[in-house]
Amino acid sequence: MNRRNFLRTLAISGAAFSLKLNSGMDVFAQTIDASSSGPINLVAVLGGEPDEMFKKAIAEMGGISKFIKQGDKVVVKPNIGWDKTPELAGNTNPKLVSEIIHQCFEAGAKEVTVFDHTCDDWVQAYKNSGIEAAAKAAGAKVVPAHEEIYYRSVSLPQGKRLKETKIHQAILDCDTWINVPVLKHHGGANLTISMKNLMGIIWDRRIFHSSDLQQCIADVCTLDKKPVLNIVDAYRVVKTNGPRGRSEADVVQPKGFFMSQDIVAVDTAAAKFFNQIREMPLDHVKHLANGQDLNLGTMDIDNLNVKRIRM
Amino acid sequence: MLKKLRIAVSIIFFTFITLYFLDFAGILPEWLNWAVKIQFASALLAFNFGVLAVLILITLLFGRIYCSSICPMGVFQDIVGWFSKRTGKKKKRYKYAPPKNILRWSILGVTIFLFIIGFPAFLGLIEPYSAFGRMIVNVFKPIYLAGNNLLSYLFSSFGNYIFYHVNVSIISIFSFVIGMVTFFTIGFLAWRYGRSYCNAICPVGTVLGFLSKFSLFKTRINQEKCNSCRLCAIKCKASCIDAASKKIDHSRCVNCFNCLNICTRDALQYSLSVKKKITVEEKNNGRRQFLLTSLASIATIPTAMAQEKTGLFVTPEKSSARETAIAPPGALSVKHLQQHCTSCHLCISKCPLNVLKPAFLEYGLEGLMQPVMYFKKGFCNYDCIICSNVCPNGALQPLTIEEKHATQVGRVVLRWGRCVVRTDETSCGACAEHCPTQAVKMIPFRNGLTRPVVDTEICVGCGGCEFICPVRPHTAIFVEGNNIHQEAKIVIDEKNKDLIIDDFGF
Numbered sequence: 001m002n003r004r005n006f007l008r009t010l011a012i013s014g015a016a017f018s019l020k021l022n023s024g025m026d027v028f029a030q031t032i033d034a035s036s037s038g039p040i041n042l043v044a045v046l047g048g049e050p051d052e053m054f055k056k057a058i059a060e061m062g063g064i065s066k067f068i069k070q071g072d073k074v075v076v077k078p079n080i081g082w083d084k085t086p087e088l089a090g091n092t093n094p095k096l097v098s099e100i101i102h103q104c105f106e107a108g109a110k111e112v113t114v115f116d117h118t119c120d121d122w123v124q125a126y127k128n129s130g131i132e133a134a135a136k137a138a139g140a141k142v143v144p145a146h147e148e149i150y151y152r153s154v155s156l157p158q159g160k161r162l163k164e165t166k167i168h169q170a171i172l173d174c175d176t177w178i179n180v181p182v183l184k185h186h187g188g189a190n191l192t193i194s195m196k197n198l199m200g201i202i203w204d205r206r207i208f209h210s211s212d213l214q215q216c217i218a219d220v221c222t223l224d225k226k227p228v229l230n231i232v233d234a235y236r237v238v239k240t241n242g243p244r245g246r247s248e249a250d251v252v253q254p255k256g257f258f259m260s261q262d263i264v265a266v267d268t269a270a271a272k273f274f275n276q277i278r279e280m281p282l283d284h285v286k287h288l289a290n291g292q293d294l295n296l297g298t299m300d301i302d303n304l305n306v307k308r309i310r311m
Numbered sequence: 312m313l314k315k316l317r318i319a320v321s322i323i324f325f326t327f328i329t330l331y332f333l334d335f336a337g338i339l340p341e342w343l344n345w346a347v348k349i350q351f352a353s354a355l356l357a358f359n360f361g362v363l364a365v366l367i368l369i370t371l372l373f374g375r376i377y378c379s380s381i382c383p384m385g386v387f388q389d390i391v392g393w394f395s396k397r398t399g400k401k402k403k404r405y406k407y408a409p410p411k412n413i414l415r416w417s418i419l420g421v422t423i424f425l426f427i428i429g430f431p432a433f434l435g436l437i438e439p440y441s442a443f444g445r446m447i448v449n450v451f452k453p454i455y456l457a458g459n460n461l462l463s464y465l466f467s468s469f470g471n472y473i474f475y476h477v478n479v480s481i482i483s484i485f486s487f488v489i490g491m492v493t494f495f496t497i498g499f500l501a502w503r504y505g506r507s508y509c510n511a512i513c514p515v516g517t518v519l520g521f522l523s524k525f526s527l528f529k530t531r532i533n534q535e536k537c538n539s540c541r542l543c544a545i546k547c548k549a550s551c552i553d554a555a556s557k558k559i560d561h562s563r564c565v566n567c568f569n570c571l572n573i574c575t576r577d578a579l580q581y582s583l584s585v586k587k588k589i590t591v592e593e594k595n596n597g598r599r600q601f602l603l604t605s606l607a608s609i610a611t612i613p614t615a616m617a618q619e620k621t622g623l624f625v626t627p628e629k630s631s632a633r634e635t636a637i638a639p640p641g642a643l644s645v646k647h648l649q650q651h652c653t654s655c656h657l658c659i660s661k662c663p664l665n666v667l668k669p670a671f672l673e674y675g676l677e678g679l680m681q682p683v684m685y686f687k688k689g690f691c692n693y694d695c696i697i698c699s700n701v702c703p704n705g706a707l708q709p710l711t712i713e714e715k716h717a718t719q720v721g722r723v724v725l726r727w728g729r730c731v732v733r734t735d736e737t738s739c740g741a742c743a744e745h746c747p748t749q750a751v752k753m754i755p756f757r758n759g760l761t762r763p764v765v766d767t768e769i770c771v772g773c774g775g776c777e778f779i780c781p782v783r784p785h786t787a788i789f790v791e792g793n794n795i796h797q798e799a800k801i802v803i804d805e806k807n808k809d810l811i812i813d814d815f816g817f
Contacts, residue, residue: 044815083694121664121692144475187753187761188740210781212737241749249804254812272817284759301817308815
């Protein structure tokens with residue numbers, strides 16, 4: 001085990017130093033480099049409203065203009081998988097989505113686009129999640145993602161199982177994108193958070209399910225264009241029968257919030273948070289370790305500079 | 312004046328019905344549904360006696376107004392005729408033709424006979440509203456969708472997403488061929504011979520034509536004024552004016568009123584019976600009542616008889632793993648669907664998730680082209696009740712959302728041996744993820760893996776599991792149809808105790 005840990009650390013630090021500096025990732029590189037006394041790597045907030053928690057957290061990280069530049073074409077990618085109302089927590093909280101869009105525009109974003117490849121009927125899911133209305137009210141463009149025509153093929157050279165997949169054009173054509181999942185129990189992957197939210201930017205999900213779901217989730221996260229921020233909505237959480245949930249009885253309201261540039265770290269934090277609601281060993285959420293193995297981030301959040309806020 | 316009114320009413324009905332069929336995005340209001348609910352054969356099969364009574368009354372008062380303006384197939388033929396008039400080299404001339412009584416009454420007889428012995432597909436095939444629906448769905452809808460996709464492409468290249476791309480494909484070759492054949496046959500007849508379909512083939516036309524012989528208002532020829540010049544006969548798209556003998560075959564007149572103004576001697580009039588006739592008709596009430604009653608019994612006997620009869624034909628072909636085809640929610644049973652559906656394809660066209668397609672032999676020969684559920688392109692949305700609420704025939708009974716939740720159209724079958732969790736020992740859970748009732752749910756398996764288990768009692772048969780299952784070519788989970796729809800048990804979850812989390816957990 002010691003040797004494995006050593007190799008793992010070596011791999012991670014190696015990855016951190018060898019990260020390519022390209023658009024949208026330069027900030028990412030900086031934060032990974034930072035020691036615990038430097039900039040904040042991860043913000044966790046408890047007890048506020050979804051939009052308020054985001055305001056607090058982003059202020060701690062130096063404001064959204066650290067991540068969004070003047071004139072950027074931004075994509076905000078919530079989870080809109082299901083034809084469910086916000087109370088049922090099947091989708092990201094619309095208030096949170098709305099606040100993120102507002103801040104992007106304040107930071108000078110040229111346009112903000114919102115979409116998700118839904119599981120249920122996309123028209124109903126967009127509508128009943130409250131996200132379409134909230135996003136449009138905030139000035140964002142809400143685009144469809146229900147047909148293959150909206151996707152383009154991209155190769156994933158670092159992927160272990162998944163070497164190629166079709167990604168939604170909004171992601172491929174934007175300058176930067178923000179990943180806004182909701183924390184939920186998941187019957188197959190055990191949890192769905194930031195990494196699994198990328199299954200909403202791809203076209204063919206069956207391939208994921210038929211060729212080692214947990215590995216494919218990590219593989220798709222090796223996409224060159226990584227989200228500049230991962231913002232986890234844990235205001236309401238589907239505790240059982242996820243990711244869809246059957247009724248309100250599946251939903252709890254722990255009022256949590258997590259944000260980081262490190263997709264593995266933020267998911268690890270959210271998973272540990274979920275573990276208080278219902279037992280969930282980290283090794284059951286195998287895509288976390290798979291992501292770490294692919295140098296997508298670290299599960300070792302104790303050594304990160306974490307800012308905890310209670311509201 | 313009468314002609315203008317007729318054209319206006321026709322355009323309204325035709326436009327409403329056509330757009331209602333084409334509207335895939337649900338933009339049009341739901342109340343437009345009345346335009347299909349008042350179609351003759353649909354009202355008959357739905358036992359919608361109010362509508363039937365009104366249609367029969369209108370016919371007895373004014374003649375074949377239904378054929379003239381309400382029936383979309385009738386108006387379609389007028390439109391074809393209008394084009395033929397404008398594009399033909401020679402000036403379009405109709406001429407009188409003797410009635411094809413043997414043909415039309417035989418077809419009506421055969422239709423009723425086949426219906427009684429449990430083969431309603433023939434009625435569906437030649438009944439005008441349904442034939443029109445299939446024509447729209449198979450011939451015009453793909454064009455409409457392609458147009459939408461072109462607009463969607465143009466608009467989205469300017470960053471506007473008002474229009475969205477939709478999948479254009481032929482859902483059933485058989486139905487497509489039937490739709491095409493209908494379009495070209497009736498189109499050709501209309502192009503060359505006007506309303507010959509209505510007067511030689513259409514069973515509704517035969518029934519209403521018979522009734523309109525006795526209607527109060529009719530187009531009548533003034534015997535003194537008429538000089539048999541045939542101007543009116545040339546205009547008559549029903550070929551029912553015999554100018555030589557100054558007679559009109561009212562059983563074939565579809566009240567287009569094209570003849571009225573054309574007459575230079577003002578010899579044609581749409582009017583009440585000439586004098587005294589009214590009293591004669593009052594005396595004849597007994598006969599009329601007899602006719603009405605017999606018509607009503609003709610309408611009900613076959614359905615009553617069919618209810619006891621099982622289908623003549625045995626299902627010859629089974630689709631993939633399913634033994635029993637799945638009838639849409641609201642159908643009550645495969646049998647009920649078969650006895651009431653005329654395959655107008657409205658439900659198929661309206662299904663937002665492409666879950667319905669016209670059956671080929673899934674229900675057997677009797678159910679040709681009737682809607683059947685399949686899960687290749689999507690699965691039935693738990694909270695959607697569109698199909699059952701648009702059906703004009705009562706073949707799909709209207710459902711509320713609560714009733715839909717309690718309707719089990721089929722039951723889930725898990726083939727655990729094929730499941731990727733078993734064969735590959737990797738996570739999946741796609742089936743349970745899509746299950747609205749958790750009739751499929753994941754339980755701990757080994758090494759942190761979860762495996763699906765099923766509870767058929769609470770399954771509604773929506774096909775979410777079958778649709779998403781990644782195992783190919785045969786899925787590891789599928790829905791077996793219920794011949795008679797069952798009640799799905801509704802699970803009432805106990806509310807979680809309020810959970811207070813006051814730590815981050817790390």
